[in-house]
Amino acid sequence: MIQYNKYYSQLEKFLKSSLQSHQVLHIHLRKNLIGDEVVSGFSSALANCTNLSNLTLNLSANQIDDKTVSSLGSALVNCTNLSNLTLYLSINQIGSEGASGLGSALANCTNLSNLQLYLSGNQIGAIGASGLGSALANCANLSHLTLDLTDNQINAIGASGLGSALANCTNLSNLTLYLNSNQIGTSGALGLGSALANFTNLSNLKLYLSFNEIDDEGSSGLGSVLANCTNFSNLTLYLCSNQIGSIGASGLGSGLANCANISNLTLYLTSNQIGDKGASELVSALANCTNLSNLTLDLSSNQIGDEVASGLGSALANCTNLSNLTLNLSFNKIGVIGASGLGFALQNCANLSNLTLYLSNNQIGDEGVSDLGTSLANCTNLSNLTLNFNSNQIGTIGALGLGSALVNCTNLSNLTLYFSFNQICDEGVSGLGSALANCTNISNLTINFTQNQICAIGASSLGFALKNYTNLSNLTLDFRQIHPIYFELQYFSYKSEFKTKQLFNLFISFQFDLFFFFLILKIFINFKYNFNLKILFYLFNNLQKFIIKVLTKSKSHNN
Numbered sequence: 302m303i304q305y306n307k308y309y310s311q312l313e314k315f316l317k318s319s320l321q322s323h324q325v326l327h328i329h330l331r332k333n334l335i336g337d338e339v340v341s342g343f344s345s346a347l348a349n350c351t352n353l354s355n356l357t358l359n360l361s362a363n364q365i366d367d368k369t370v371s372s373l374g375s376a377l378v379n380c381t382n383l384s385n386l387t388l389y390l391s392i393n394q395i396g397s398e399g400a401s402g403l404g405s406a407l408a409n410c411t412n413l414s415n416l417q418l419y420l421s422g423n424q425i426g427a428i429g430a431s432g433l434g435s436a437l438a439n440c441a442n443l444s445h446l447t448l449d450l451t452d453n454q455i456n457a458i459g460a461s462g463l464g465s466a467l468a469n470c471t472n473l474s475n476l477t478l479y480l481n482s483n484q485i486g487t488s489g490a491l492g493l494g495s496a497l498a499n500f501t502n503l504s505n506l507k508l509y510l511s512f513n514e515i516d517d518e519g520s521s522g523l524g525s526v527l528a529n530c531t532n533f534s535n536l537t538l539y540l541c542s543n544q545i546g547s548i549g550a551s552g553l554g555s556g557l558a559n560c561a562n563i564s565n566l567t568l569y570l571t572s573n574q575i576g577d578k579g580a581s582e583l584v585s586a587l588a589n590c591t592n593l594s595n596l597t598l599d600l601s602s603n604q605i606g607d608e609v610a611s612g613l614g615s616a617l618a619n620c621t622n623l624s625n626l627t628l629n630l631s632f633n634k635i636g637v638i639g640a641s642g643l644g645f646a647l648q649n650c651a652n653l654s655n656l657t658l659y660l661s662n663n664q665i666g667d668e669g670v671s672d673l674g675t676s677l678a679n680c681t682n683l684s685n686l687t688l689n690f691n692s693n694q695i696g697t698i699g700a701l702g703l704g705s706a707l708v709n710c711t712n713l714s715n716l717t718l719y720f721s722f723n724q725i726c727d728e729g730v731s732g733l734g735s736a737l738a739n740c741t742n743i744s745n746l747t748i749n750f751t752q753n754q755i756c757a758i759g760a761s762s763l764g765f766a767l768k769n770y771t772n773l774s775n776l777t778l779d780f781r782q783i784h785p786i787y788f789e790l791q792y793f794s795y796k797s798e799f800k801t802k803q804l805f806n807l808f809i810s811f812q813f814d815l816f817f818f819f820l821i822l823k824i825f826i827n828f829k830y831n832f833n834l835k836i837l838f839y840l841f842n843n844l845q846k847f848i849i850k851v852l853t854k855s856k857s858h859n860n
Contacts, residue, residue, distance in 0.1 A: 521552025611642025
């Protein structure tokens with residue numbers, strides 16, 4: 302009898318199973334000290350799975366070498382119906398010979414259309430990468446390919462060879478390449494980019510090229526090549542921790558501006574040397590992507606200041622179809638003017654419904670956060686909002702100002718606020734909670750107040766205010782402070798005091814204190830309704846942190 306979906310985590314059970322009955326198979330053998338002899342027996346069994354169409358096999362962190370992986374590949378050739386294959390072979394002892402051999406074997410899997418190969422942390426090298434690519438080019442029906450070669454000493458020659466070979470996969474529409482930490486450099490980026498221009502049917506591309514010593518020339522060249530990839534609709538580029546400056550960022554942006562069909566763009570450029578000029582020109586160029594609806598842009602740790610932060614918002618406002626925006630500007634030099642200008646510009650993004658802003662570790666202050674909130678209140682279609690203001694010298698005035706502004710976000714249903722490592726005190730917490738109670742559509746609320754100046758009055762007042770949230774179903778609060786807070790948790794103890802009738806999940810974090818322990822017991826005793834409560838205690842004993850999670854099961858309503 303055909304078994305459509307089976308999962309095995311013990312090799313012996315798989316070997317004893319009815320091999321020909323398997324159609325969809327998941328085998329998880331990570332960290333099992335599997336070597337040549339064991340894989341040989343396993344491969345023989347796998348070759349008898351003649352009806353197999355979907356296989357996920359995890360053999361990461363074992364002792365698999367070139368000979369072993371070649372044997373595995375040969376076994377897969379006998380699975381003539383195989384169309385979807387996922388292989389996890391990371392952190393083994395696979396070299397160039399093994400990678401090439403595996404590729405040659407897979408080329409004979411004539412029905413293979415979806416392939417995911419995870420080979421990070423081996424010793425494949427330039428020859429192995431090129432050989433693997435050349436072999437996979439013979440997979441005539443391959444349409445979806447994910448290839449992870451992170452940390453494999455591929456270098457420029459390997460990256461170029463891999464790209465050139467894969468360009469012969471004429472039916473490939475979705476490609477994901479993980480090439481992080483491979484010393485590819487500028488020449489490798491240029492070679493890989495040149496190859497991409499030959500992917501005639503490619504519409505979805507994800508390139509992970511972080512930690513590769515790519516400079517301005519490499520970044521600009523990559524942009525120029527991408528400009529000719531007219532079929533791209535979804536593009537993800539990770540270029541973190543390289544050597545890209547203003548010229549490289551500008552060149553990359555100019556190229557991307559010509560990708561007329563891109564609707565979804567994810568661009569990570571954190572920890573480069575882009576600066577004000579590069580960031581400004583990059584985003585100005587992206588404003589020409591008129592079909593862009595989803596944008597994730599990470600420019601954290603790039604020495605960006607106020608003027609550019611304001612300009613970023615103005616440029617993005619020209620992306621008239623933008624509905625989902627994630628912008629990371631953390632660890633820069635943005636102050637009041639930059640935050641205010643950014644918010645003022647973003648309010649012109651008329652179709653924005655989902656917004657995530659990471660602005661941690663800047664110098665925004667009370668005025669900046671208040672002004673930003675006031676502007677965002679004009680984004681009338683905003684339903685999901687995440688704001689990260691960690692380490693920004695924000696006090697009570699800022700918290701109150703933001704709360705008052707967000708009241709006007711009438712369609713807001715999901716709100717996440719991060720205020721860690723600021724100077725917010727009791728009045729700010731209480732006022733913020735009271736103000737947000739007027740956001741009548743909020744169903745999911747998360748607020749992180751870690752390391753502020755909150756005492757019993759503020760925490761208790763917030764609990765009191767939360768009773769007025771009419772549609773709240775999921776609540777997460779983090780009150781971890783330098784000193785324990787004697788938090789009157791009884792405000793969360795009775796459903797009758799909550800106006801909401803559908804609060805399903807409550808998550809509270811605070812430092813452990815004996816007084817808290819008895820309050821928690823009181824809560825457990827008094828819950829008489831369907832409710833999932835998670836409470837996280839933080840116990841600091843010398844330098845060690847112990848986390849105890851207490852989860853109540855749903856209790857039946859006793860009324």
